[in-house]
Amino acid sequence: MAKRDRLSGNEAVAIALRQINPDVFPAFPITPSTEIPQYFAAFAANGQVDTEFIPVESEHSSMSAAIGASAAGARSLTATSSCGLAYMWEELYIAASNRLPLALALVNRALSGPININCDHSDSMGARDSGWIQIYAENNQEAYDNMVQAYRISEHKDVRLPIMICQDGFITSHAVENMELLDDEEVRGFVGEYEPENYLLNPDCPMAVGPYSITDYYMEAKRNQAEGMKHVSRVVLEVAKEFAALSGREYGLFEEYGMEDAELAVVMIGSAAGTTKDAIDRLRAKGEKVGLVKIRMYRPFPAEEIAEALSGVKAVAVMDRAEGYTNHGGPLGADVMSALYRARSQALAVNYIYGLGGRDVRVEDMEHIFAALRQIAEDGDAGETYRYLGIRE
Template sequence: MSIRERLSGNEAIATAMRQINPDVMPAFPITPSTEIPQYFASFVANGQVDTEFIPVESEHSAMSAAIGAEAAGARTLTATSSCGMAFMWEVLYVAASNRLPIALALVNRALSGPININCDHSDSMGARDAGWIQIYSENNQEAYDNFVQAYRIAEHPSVRLPIMICQDGFITSHAVENIELLEDKEVKNFVGEYNPESYLLNSKQPMSVGAYATVAFAMEAKRAQLEALKNAKQVTLDVAKEFAELTGRKYGLFEEYKLDDADYAMVIIGSSAGTAKDAIDALRAEGKKVGLLKIRLFRPFPAEEIAEALRNAKVIACMDRTESYNGQCGPLGAEVKSALFNTRLTPEVINYVYGLGGRDVTVESLTSVFEDLIKIDETKDTGEKYRYLSLRD
């Protein structure tokens, strides 16, 4: 039976954490994710969970403690944002290479500099090649649902990798929305108990974690890690199917919105997808065939499936909420172009950089993107293929 609530995205994530009742949470505060460990610490103090909460001295320490706890056999999670994630950088790779299914609630915020505390995706996109599973949320309901599903994906025997559940800082993290929660027992039953095969505190099976990889083994370890990450794609779908049976809320690798017959498609990540849907509804009312593909799973990147979903589009806009400084495309643009190229699809692809440092994303601004795509198709003149949206003169 669902519970109707009004929660911010941070409250929703903290509630999911409480219902999971993990063994260990090391955390260090940073805006805009600070509320997550704050709420969770109150759950610990009130006896609502029996989690060991560790207030550490830095984000590097938070992830290091998470690695130690998870390696010891404890289900572990933490939360961070922006420069906090950057401070974790070294140990993000360690967590993934050691195949530790840690869950991280990442509240997306711009990396400095210039100093800025608002939303863009530079933190998670900067860590996209660390070997973590990455799932993005459009709204508070998705943030909650994604976190409930996180451990089922990360702890699967064919995966065993860390996972970050991302949501947009201040946009969803602090905005209050009506959402549906599961009963505590339903979450506990869905997630299940953590029973690792190998862990440091198992005296019957001595092992080491993080041992030096010599030349003879380093590449093989990386390849095994890649295969595990690829396995996460099907596991994500399998877990989503079970979640849909429990809740009626369906999730996939991505969401298609009025995309079937769309000549002009937008590919986007996060909260701006909701704004894009409003723009699409208005343009559809004018008879314009526009549609949306909203990425949910970014790592592993579902290239074949995305290429198939975009097969009929004439012109595509890839929307990157970060700057890669290659002058050609952003991270999402690079992934989508590669997917299309590998399947020998050749639509026009325009890459837009938008929303950096919290720049407003409006129905009007995203409508202008679709108008650009229509004009390109009509005139056959692509113009600049790498553009900034809503840039002041």
Template sequence: MGKRERLSGNEAVAIALRQINPDVFPAFPITPSTEIPQYFASFVANGQVDTEFIPVESEHSSMSAAIGASAAGARSLTATSSCGLAYMWEELYIAASNRLPLALALVNRALSGPININCDHSDSMGARDAGWIQIYAENNQEAYDNMVQAYRISEHADVRLPIMICQDGFITSHAVENIELLDDAEVKNFVGEYEPENYLLNPECPMAVGPYAITDYYMEAKRSQAEGMKHVPAVVEEVAKEFAKVSGREYGLFESYCMEDAERAVVMIGSAAGTTKDAIDRLREQGEKVGLVKIRLFRPFPADEIAETLKNVKAVAIMDRAESYTNHGGPLGADVMSALYRAKADALAVNYIYGLGGRDVRVEDMEGVFEALKQMIADGDAGETYRYLGIRE
């Protein structure tokens, strides 16, 4: 039986990791992810885990150590935010290209400059093409549940890719919510023991990790990564079904909220989905047919499934908490609009940039977005498709 607790998102993730009991956890502090290794270090000191906890000199080193441990056959992870993720950029590609199923607990924070320690998705969106699986959480419960499922996904024989479990800095990482934890034994049984097939410390199978790839081999290595990514959606859904059996909580590639008859919809990632649900509830009481598609799995991107969910809407707003500086919108906007185009969808679409650097997003703001969608339908024209929400002009 699970038990109710009041926890911050960081503490919830740290508890999930205690229950998983990984082999190696190298860490370097950076706001707002510092609490994850801080909490975990106390578990190590108290003898609650067998993990080798390694304080390192930088985020580049923390990912390097996690890669080395994973290549050696250990279940490893690290945690970071913002500039810490940027500092380990080179290593992200190495982890993915070596098909190492390690985990990263990422607490989303704006990248400098200007210097800012609050939430947006510029850090993880910058790494979206590094070859990592990316899963995002709306709230503390989801952050905990996603971490419990992480290794089952990344270590799957058809996948074997690193996984990034993302939550919004301060909004979920430090805010305290009521959540339900699984029993330690339930998590241990669900995650299982790590049994790598190929690893450096296997004396029966000498091997190299990360060798130089000449022209004759490099493309095939990249195609291998892409093939692994193709299997991720099915594995995510398979693991989610098994998780629902032990937790009673259901997850998919994304969540559809009031989409059955929606004529206007919002697509977004992260904690602002909760605010949007409140706006939808208000508008539904007034008879408005509005809905939400909340992305959980962003990499790989479930384009066909999202296009199918949006096939009957007349207008859609795609909300990005990161800029791409393309003059056309953000990364989520590009992916969703591409999916709609390939599906030959008729929906009018607009891309909003919102919440950068922790800018607050209110229920009234999201009601305004739905009102703008209503006007687009009335006009029969999306108008300016690249907009900012809540900006001082």
């Protein structure tokens, strides 16, 4: 039976992990993800989980230990943010290339420098092509729900790839919201026991993990990873359907808000989608046909589905909370514009960089974006397609 509670995003994720009761959790603290292992360490100390909680000396070691545990047949995970993710960079590729179904609770934070501890997406966007599944949350409820679904996706026999569950640093990780938790037994029944087919400690089937791959085999190994990624969208939707039957909360690859007749649309990831929904409600009350596509699953990227969702719009703004340094915009902008191009879309598209280092995004800012889109649609010209929102020139 569902229970209502008031929790921060970090505590909500830690509770989801307590309910899942993973086998191994190596951890090293870094703001703003520190609270996740901190809460979980208390669960372990109090005997509320059977997990082997391992304090390690660095983020590189935390991911290394999670990889070792997963390779040995254990359900494992770790948590990090920002420079911690950068420090485990090498290990991200190792986890994915070995097709290890482990989880990472990532609390998004700006990468240095200059030094900043607040939210943007530069950490996870830098890891977008490392071979990990990436799923993002708008709010605390979604962060909890995504973590409950994580292992069902990652461990699926057609996938077997690591998964990154992302939420916005401080904005959701430390802010407290009303939310609904599932029963412990409901979560454990939904997630189930981990029964790996191949693992290092299986005496009946010896195997190597992380062998040297010469030229004759390396490309085939990478193609094997890509094959796993091909199945992720289907599995995410299957798991979401089962989760909806359990919780009443529905999820897809992305969420459409006000898109049924939208002529102007915004595409974005994360907590600022809530602000954008408020702006849409205001503008809809004035009769304006505006909408939002909020990305939930960013890797693999659901290009065809997003292009279809945007097929009726005249102008679209793609919002990146990370800079791409391409002189053309950010990573989400590149992916969405590529999807529109392949679909031969006639929509005029612009890419905004916004919210870097925790810069506030207000309802009025998003109303300004829709006003700019309105002008673009009237002019029939996108103008400067690479823009910044809220910058002091």
